[in-house]
Structure formats: structure tokens, C-alpha cells
Amino acid sequence: MPPRPPTKPRKRASQERSRVTVDALVEATARILVGEGFDKASTNRIAAVAGVSIGSLYQYFPGKEALVVAVAQRHRHELLSVVRARLARVADEPLAQGIGALVAAAVAAHRVDPALHRVLAEEIPRVGGLADAAGFNRDNLALFRDYLQSRRDEMRVADLELATFVCMTTIEALTHNAVLHHADVLADERMEALVAETTRLIVGYLTG
Amino acid sequence: MPPRPPTKPRKRASQERSRVTVDALVEATARILVGEGFDKASTNRIAAVAGVSIGSLYQYFPGKEALVVAVAQRHRHELLSVVRARLARVADEPLAQGIGALVAAAVAAHRVDPALHRVLAEEIPRVGGLADAAGFNRDNLALFRDYLQSRRDEMRVADLELATFVCMTTIEALTHNAVLHHADVLADERMEALVAETTRLIVGYLTG
Amino acid sequence: MPPRPPTKPRKRASQERSRVTVDALVEATARILVGEGFDKASTNRIAAVAGVSIGSLYQYFPGKEALVVAVAQRHRHELLSVVRARLARVADEPLAQGIGALVAAAVAAHRVDPALHRVLAEEIPRVGGLADAAGFNRDNLALFRDYLQSRRDEMRVADLELATFVCMTTIEALTHNAVLHHADVLADERMEALVAETTRLIVGYLTG
Amino acid sequence: MPPRPPTKPRKRASQERSRVTVDALVEATARILVGEGFDKASTNRIAAVAGVSIGSLYQYFPGKEALVVAVAQRHRHELLSVVRARLARVADEPLAQGIGALVAAAVAAHRVDPALHRVLAEEIPRVGGLADAAGFNRDNLALFRDYLQSRRDEMRVADLELATFVCMTTIEALTHNAVLHHADVLADERMEALVAETTRLIVGYLTG
DNA sequence: TATGAATGAGTATTCATTCAT
DNA sequence: TATGAATGAATACTCATTCAT
Numbered sequence: 001m002p003p004r005p006p007t008k009p010r011k012r013a014s015q016e017r018s019r020v021t022v023d024a025l026v027e028a029t030a031r032i033l034v035g036e037g038f039d040k041a042s043t044n045r046i047a048a049v050a051g052v053s054i055g056s057l058y059q060y061f062p063g064k065e066a067l068v069v070a071v072a073q074r075h076r077h078e079l080l081s082v083v084r085a086r087l088a089r090v091a092d093e094p095l096a097q098g099i100g101a102l103v104a105a106a107v108a109a110h111r112v113d114p115a116l117h118r119v120l121a122e123e124i125p126r127v128g129g130l131a132d133a134a135g136f137n138r139d140n141l142a143l144f145r146d147y148l149q150s151r152r153d154e155m156r157v158a159d160l161e162l163a164t165f166v167c168m169t170t171i172e173a174l175t176h177n178a179v180l181h182h183a184d185v186l187a188d189e190r191m192e193a194l195v196a197e198t199t200r201l202i203v204g205y206l207t208g
Numbered sequence: 209m210p211p212r213p214p215t216k217p218r219k220r221a222s223q224e225r226s227r228v229t230v231d232a233l234v235e236a237t238a239r240i241l242v243g244e245g246f247d248k249a250s251t252n253r254i255a256a257v258a259g260v261s262i263g264s265l266y267q268y269f270p271g272k273e274a275l276v277v278a279v280a281q282r283h284r285h286e287l288l289s290v291v292r293a294r295l296a297r298v299a300d301e302p303l304a305q306g307i308g309a310l311v312a313a314a315v316a317a318h319r320v321d322p323a324l325h326r327v328l329a330e331e332i333p334r335v336g337g338l339a340d341a342a343g344f345n346r347d348n349l350a351l352f353r354d355y356l357q358s359r360r361d362e363m364r365v366a367d368l369e370l371a372t373f374v375c376m377t378t379i380e381a382l383t384h385n386a387v388l389h390h391a392d393v394l395a396d397e398r399m400e401a402l403v404a405e406t407t408r409l410i411v412g413y414l415t416g
Numbered sequence: 417m418p419p420r421p422p423t424k425p426r427k428r429a430s431q432e433r434s435r436v437t438v439d440a441l442v443e444a445t446a447r448i449l450v451g452e453g454f455d456k457a458s459t460n461r462i463a464a465v466a467g468v469s470i471g472s473l474y475q476y477f478p479g480k481e482a483l484v485v486a487v488a489q490r491h492r493h494e495l496l497s498v499v500r501a502r503l504a505r506v507a508d509e510p511l512a513q514g515i516g517a518l519v520a521a522a523v524a525a526h527r528v529d530p531a532l533h534r535v536l537a538e539e540i541p542r543v544g545g546l547a548d549a550a551g552f553n554r555d556n557l558a559l560f561r562d563y564l565q566s567r568r569d570e571m572r573v574a575d576l577e578l579a580t581f582v583c584m585t586t587i588e589a590l591t592h593n594a595v596l597h598h599a600d601v602l603a604d605e606r607m608e609a610l611v612a613e614t615t616r617l618i619v620g621y622l623t624g
Numbered sequence: 625m626p627p628r629p630p631t632k633p634r635k636r637a638s639q640e641r642s643r644v645t646v647d648a649l650v651e652a653t654a655r656i657l658v659g660e661g662f663d664k665a666s667t668n669r670i671a672a673v674a675g676v677s678i679g680s681l682y683q684y685f686p687g688k689e690a691l692v693v694a695v696a697q698r699h700r701h702e703l704l705s706v707v708r709a710r711l712a713r714v715a716d717e718p719l720a721q722g723i724g725a726l727v728a729a730a731v732a733a734h735r736v737d738p739a740l741h742r743v744l745a746e747e748i749p750r751v752g753g754l755a756d757a758a759g760f761n762r763d764n765l766a767l768f769r770d771y772l773q774s775r776r777d778e779m780r781v782a783d784l785e786l787a788t789f790v791c792m793t794t795i796e797a798l799t800h801n802a803v804l805h806h807a808d809v810l811a812d813e814r815m816e817a818l819v820a821e822t823t824r825l826i827v828g829y830l831t832g
Numbered sequence: 833t834a835t836g837a838a839t840g841a842g843t844a845t846t847c848a849t850t851c852a853t
Numbered sequence: 854t855a856t857g858a859a860t861g862a863a864t865a866c867t868c869a870t871t872c873a874t
Contacts, residue, residue: 053839126330173381197374205409250847261856458868469835538750582821589797613790621825677860
């Protein structure tokens with residue numbers, strides 16, 4: 001097993017000045033990822049776009065991977081706050097409403113920065129430290145399991161763990177595919193239809 | 209827009225000798241992809257492993273991408289024949305049986321060469337000619353739409369196109385995730401449970 | 417001829433605090449040199465290990481070379497005091513005793529800090545200001561010439577200068593090689609044999 | 625223990641063309657080593673001076689170290705043939721003649737390419753694969769032991785192994801120092817004196 | 833005086849691809 | 854048709870040193 005490239009930031013940006021540098025680097029990485037793709041994102045290029053010397057890049061990040069991971073993390077946090085916010089509003093409503101909201105939230109999340117989301121999901125070799133760079137699912141999964149748990153009496157599933165896996169995978173795949181690959185085909189009203197269908201699919205499955 | 213690297217084989221392998229060379233190259237590519245990962249798969253290395261000179265490689269393939277595409281295609285054909293064979297056997301049975309068989313087929317397909325499947329799906333930047341290197345779905349999609357069409361009267365869906373999309377995406381995502389990322393967790397009996405669950409999910413959805 | 421990097425300390429450490437800083441830097445350099453080798457000894461690393469800011473390092477030393485030179489000088493002083501102490505005890509004894517003591521002293525000197533000695537002698541490019549970083553010989557040479565001069569009547573050599581050169585070079589080479597490269601092979605008793613042999617060699621040469 | 629940089633040539637230069645390339649690279653390395661010193665000898669510079677692309681350099685050598693080793697080896701072979709040739713002529717003469725010839729040979733050897741010899745001996749960090757890049761002594765040692773063995777009855781030494789070590793180390797150190805550091809001081813006639821002195825030193829030692 | 837953020841020239845190395853033989 | 858020597862742009866990363874705070 002070859003040693004993986006490190007992905008954790010090298011030093012904390014303590015002073016204000018360095019904070020700016022770090023942000024510029026992460027932002028530049030995101031911009032290049034979206035605009036030119038993963039393998040144009042060389043460290044030299046990132047530094048140049050960030051308006052920062054290559055030396056400074058390496059003061060704060062141990063390498064390219066760490067930058068991509070930082071971008072993915074930032075993206076993940078944004079998604080998560082979108083999902084959390086929406087979910088909070090329906091915590092006490094019946095299952096059908098909850099699932100509906102969740103699916104809608106997933107679509108909304110995929111629309112936060114679809115281009116970045118696509119690069120993160122499809123262009124980045126999921127290997128080494130990048131393996132779950134886009135794995136915002138773990139957080140989502142926990143969130144969702146808690147929700148399902150709280151609604152357990154409305155459901156008819158034997159294995160909650162399995163059900164969570166099935167639901168999350170399904171919702172993620174459908175919204176991802178729809179938003180990222182069929183946005184053109186699926187006009188707005190049809191997207192609403194998809195949300196409805198997905199909700200029906202999941203609710204039907206859970207209340208079986 | 210930068211010109212994409214060409215991905216089509218350069219010439220037909222008419223003579224027997226060429227045929228052997230081409231096969232050796234594709235096989236070597238696959239072996240390296242699985243054994244060492246996408247970015248160790250350099251053209252020089254592929255040629256070396258294939259026991260062929262780098263010059264010859266470029267006689268038959270316009271570049272690296274073309275080789276990967278060829279590997280993906282070969283893999284796709286294998287998958288497709290697995291799915292087709294299984295589907296043929298249930299063409300005349302009721303929907304529930306058909307869907308069950310399809311899900312089982314999807315699992316079987318993912319087990320043909322999981323390591324290669326994983327590399328193709330997760331390590332290769334889905335960009336340019338590689339965009340749908342792993343997109344064996346197109347074929348599957350057509351196959352499945354035809355099947356659903358033939359069983360339309362057992363179903364209660366308004367939009368067949370949409371339903372096909374929903375079902376295929378769901379089945380693909382669930383089996384992919386299950387086989388490639390949770391094979392350890394999902395022991396054999398639980399895998400059977402997953403097949404059952406997935407079938408219930410889809411059948412429930414289709415029959416309203 | 418490119419300008420040589422300066423190797424003299426920048427300012428006198430007049431205040432106590434500075435003194436501590438300078439010592440910490442020299443000590444850190446020595447520790448890194450021994451523990452990780454010459455080319456891991458970057459200025460940044462030295463400063464870090466010394467617990468001093470890189471800025472401060474440059475307040476007291478004009479560059480990396482100066483630090484290494486300082487380490488070498490410190491080492492040289494230690495060696496010299498070892499040799500001097502031993503030599504003082506035999507100043508009035510006949511040649512054979514004197515030479516014997518000198519050889520033993522040379523061995524003892526090489527054992528003061530063999531690891532540092534080795535790095536200084538073998539890993540550091542003897543170029544520029546580093547040219548005689550390990551050249552503790554100059555001092556030794558003077559010391560030894562004086563001793564030989566005082567025993568001139570016991571000797572039968574035409575050219576004292578030449579004889580000094582021959583003796584010093586020989587003793588240094590033999591003890592260095594023995595201690596640093598054959599310490600494993602030359603067990604303690606054999607090392608004593610070497611001291612005896614070397615003494616015989618030199619005394620034989622001087623007394624014709 | 626960190627993995628050492630490899631020092632063995634990467635591929636054999638089978639065709640005539642590549643032979644030329646390899647030679648040019650080794651020659652260029654030597655020239656840079658002598659003219660600009662070890663740490664100006666970057667791979668890019670070596671390739672440039674050799675009039676060869678950097679890519680070609682890496683076809684034949686795994687890195688910088690390997691080139692330096694190749695240079696050292698080439699140099700060693702030249703030295704060895706000088707020494708061997710001279711030694712052959714006195715194989716049957718008495719010890720005093722033999723030692724005299726050997727010392728003269730050592731001086732001659734150091735004069736083959738003194739500048740290169742100096743760089744190899746003093747500027748190259750004797751670490752890793754470079755550790756005995758300049759260790760032409762091993763061959764010499766064997767050669768010399770055989771010679772001493774054949775003259776054993778003229779000698780009065782208890783431990784032949786030790787005697788060989790003492791003689792070789794002494795001769796090497798004296799000639800090295802004389803030729804490389806005191807060439808200016810030691811004019812030709814004085815150099816002859818040194819040869820005589822050294823011979824006397826050694827013969828005296830061996831014949832007790 | 834001390835700090836540490838910033839610099840950027842410089843270094844080793846890879847790899848897709850070409851082309852003379 | 855096959856070969857493999859040659860290419861060189863591109864890449865990740867280091868490190869001595871400066872200077873504003």
C-alpha cells in the first residue's frame with residue numbers, strides 16, 4: 001500500500017493576512033476545478049490564479065489533494081446547511097411531508113453549485129485522500145437515520161439500517177442524475193414531477 | 209473548447225497478428241487499471257506490459273484515452289450479455305418476476321469484474337471521451353424501456369420515460385453501492401435482502 | 417568567480433538573551449546534522465528545532481553556511497582541548513611516549529562525537545566557506561610542529577615542515593578511518609594494536 | 625531508514641545511437657562537476673550540457689546520483705589501470721622498489737584528473753549510493769594485499785590485514801593531500817622528496 | 833528585537849507522443 | 854509494419870532569504 005498524499009492543512013492561518021491567503025487558494029482551486037477541470041488544477045496554476053506565490057500555497061497545504069479536499073469540505077458544509085435548514089421545518093410533520101421536503105432539499109442542494117458538484121462527483125479520481133472528497137453523504141446519512149428513527153411508528157420496515165441505505169442512495173442518485181445530467185430535458189415542471197415521483201417511490205417503500 | 213483526444217481505434221485489425229496485438233494492449237490496460245490504478249496506466253507502461261513496442265501501440269490506438277475506452281467497451285459488452293441472458297428468461301413472466309430478475313441481474317453484472325468496474329466508475333475522470341466510458345447504462349436503458357413497454361398494462365405510471373429513468377437510476381445506484389462499497393458489510397444473506405427490498409421498492413413504485 | 421556566501425556571525429551576542437538564541441541555533445544545527453544529515457538541515461528547519469523564528473536566525477547568522485561553520489568550530493575547539501590536555505602531560509617525555517600519547521589523543525578526539533565528526537568530514541561539501549569546516553588540522557598542525565621542534569634532537573629528519581605534514585596526515589587518516597569506518601571490525605583490543613602500530617610507524621619514520 | 629535513490633543505470637545502451645547519448649551524459653556530468661561543482665550539477669543542466677533532452681537522461685539513468693556514480697566509476701577505472709600498469713612492472717623486484725613504485729603510482733593516479741578527483745573526494749556528500757562513489761580504494765586494497773602477500777618473507781608484520789590497512793590509508797592520505805592541497809607548495813622536486821619520504825615511512829614500517 | 837508570512841527561482845522527474853531506422 | 858530512442862512541456866514541491874508588522 002503506497003503512502004497516501006496528505007490531505008490535512010499544514011498550518012492554521014492565525015494572522016489575518018494568512019486567512020486571506022488560504023481563502024484565496026481554496027477559492028482559486030474551486031474556480032479552476034469548475035472552469036477548467038481537475039487536471040488543469042496544478043498547484044502552480046492554483047497559486048497563480050489565487051494571486052499567491054507557489055511557496056505560500058505549500059505553507060498552508062501539503063499538496064494538491066489537500067486543496068481539493070478543502071474545496072469539497074467547504075462545498076459539503078454549504079450543502080449540509082441547506083438540507084438541515086429545510087429539514088428542521090418539517091421535523092414534526094408526518095412522513096410523507098418529511099420525505100417530500102427531504103427530496104426537495106436534495107434537489108436544492110444539488111443546485112447550490114451544480115458545476116462544482118459535478119466536477120467533485122465525476123472528475124475527481126476517488127482514490128486515496130480524495131476517496132470521499134465528495135462524500136457529503138455520511139453527514140446526510142446520519143441526519144436522515146435520526147429522522148427515520150423519530151418516525152419509526154409510521155413505517156413498516158424490518159431493518160432500519162438497510163432502509164436508510166436504500167432511501168439515501170436512491171434519493172441521492174435520482175436527484176444527482178436529474179440535476180446534473182438531465183437538467184436540459186427535465187424542465188422545471190418535469191423536475192417537480194420527479195420530486196413527486198421520488199417522494200412517492202420512497203414513501204411507498206417505507207410505508208409498504 | 210480544446211480539441212478532445214480521439215478515442216476511436218485507428219485501424220481495423222484485419223490480419224491475425226494485429227488482432228493479437230490489439231487484444232494484448234487492451235488486456236494490459238485493463239490489468240494495469242485494476243492492479244495499479246488509472247494514473248499508473250501510462251502508454252509506455254501499457255505497451256511494456258502488453259509486450260509490444262510503444263510505436264505499435266500508436267499504430268492501433270490514437271492515444272491513451274482510446275485504450276481506456278476500449279477496455280470500458282469490452283467490459284460493457286460483458287455486462288450487457290449477462291443482463292440480456294437473464295432478462296430473456298423472464299420476458300413473459302409478470303412484472304414482479306421481471307423486476308426481481310432485473311435487479312438480480314444488475315447485482316450479477318456488478319460482480320463480473322468488480323475491481324475493474326470500480327476503477328472505471330470511480331477513478332477515471334468522466335470527461336471528454338471518457339465521459340461515458342462507464343456509461344453502459346444507455347444500452348441498459350433501452351433494454352429496460354422495451355421491457356417496461358411490454359408490461360405497460362400491469363403498471364400505473366403516467367410518464368413511461370420518467371419511470372424508466374427512475375427505475376434504472378435506482379437499481380443501478382443501489383446495486384453499485386451495495387456491491388462496490390458495502391460488500392463487506394452486506395453478507396450474502398443480507399445481499400439477498402437488498403435484492404428483495406429493491407424489487408419491492410421498484411414494483412411498489414410501478415404498480416402504484 | 418561567484419561571491420561566496422558569508423560565513424561569519426553577524427553580530428556579537430552581547431546580551432544574555434542573544435547568547436541563548438545563538439547557542440540554541442548552533443545546537444539545533446548540530447542535532448539536525450547528526451540526526452538527519454546535511455541536506456535536511458534547512459534554515460527553516462534549524463530555526464524551528466531551535467525554537468526560534470526564522471527571522472531571528474538571520475539576525476545572528478548571514479546564512480546556512482555560517483551555522484555549519486559555527487558547529488564545526490565548536491566541535492574543533494572540543495577536539496583541540498582534548499588533544500592539548502593529553503599532550504601537556506607528555507611534553508617532557510621522550511619522543512616515543514609523546515607520539516604514542518598523540519596517537520591515543522587523536523583516537524580519543526575522534527571519539528568525542530563521532531557522528532558529528534563523520535557528517536562534518538564526509539557529508540558536507542568542502543567548498544566555499546565550508547572548505548575547511550572540518551579542518552581542525554591547522555591548529556593541530558601548529559601544536560604538533562611545536563612539539564616536534566622541541567624534540568628535534570631525538571629525530572633524524574631533514575625537512576621538519578615536510579615531516580610534520582607526513583606525520584599529521586598519517587595519524588589523522590589512520591585514526592579517522594579506524595574510528596569512523598572500521599569501529600565494528602576493529603574491536604577494542606585491535607584498536608589498541610592500531611595505536612601501537614601507528615606509533616611504531618611514526619616513531620620509526622622520525623628516528624630513521 | 626529512508627529508501628536510497630537508485631544508482632544503477634536504467635537500461636543498457638544497445639543501439640549505437642544510445643551509446644553516444646549515454647557517453648555524452650556521463651561526460652557532461654564530469655565536466656560540470658569539475659567546472660561548476662556538485663550542486664550546480666542538476667539533471668536539467670547535465671542534459672543541457674550533454675546536448676540531450678532531459679527525457680533521454682531519465683531513459684538511461686534513474687537520477688542524478690546514478691550519473692555521479694557513473695562518473696566516479698569511470699574515473700576509478702582509469703586510476704586503476706594506471707596503478708596496475710605500474711605495479712606490473714615491479715612485481716618481481718624487492719619490497720623497497722615495489723613500495724616506491726606504488727607510491728609513485730598513487731601520485732600519478734592522483735594526477736590523472738586532479739580536479740575531478742578533488743570534487744569526487746571532497747564535494748560529494750558521501751551518503752547513500754554516493755557513499756563510496758570515490759571508493760576506488762577497495763580495488764586498490766585487494767591489489768595491494770596480494771602484492772604484500774607475495775613479499776611476505778621480506779616483512780616483519782604480525783597482522784597482514786592490519787598492515788595492509790595501515791599502508792593503504794597512509795599512502796592514499798599522503799598522496800591525496802600532497803597532490804590536491806599542496807601542489808603549489810610542493811614543487812616538483814619536493815614532491816619527489818615526498819615520494820621518497822613516504823616510501824621510507826612504509827618500508828620502515830613493514831620491515832620493522 | 834522578534835516574528836512569521838511571503839517569495840519565486842530552482843530541482844527532480846514523468847509521460848504522451850513522434851519519427852528515423 | 855515494428856521498433857525504441859528521443860523529445861520537452863509540464864508538474865509537484867523545497868528552501869534560502871526578505872521585510873512589513
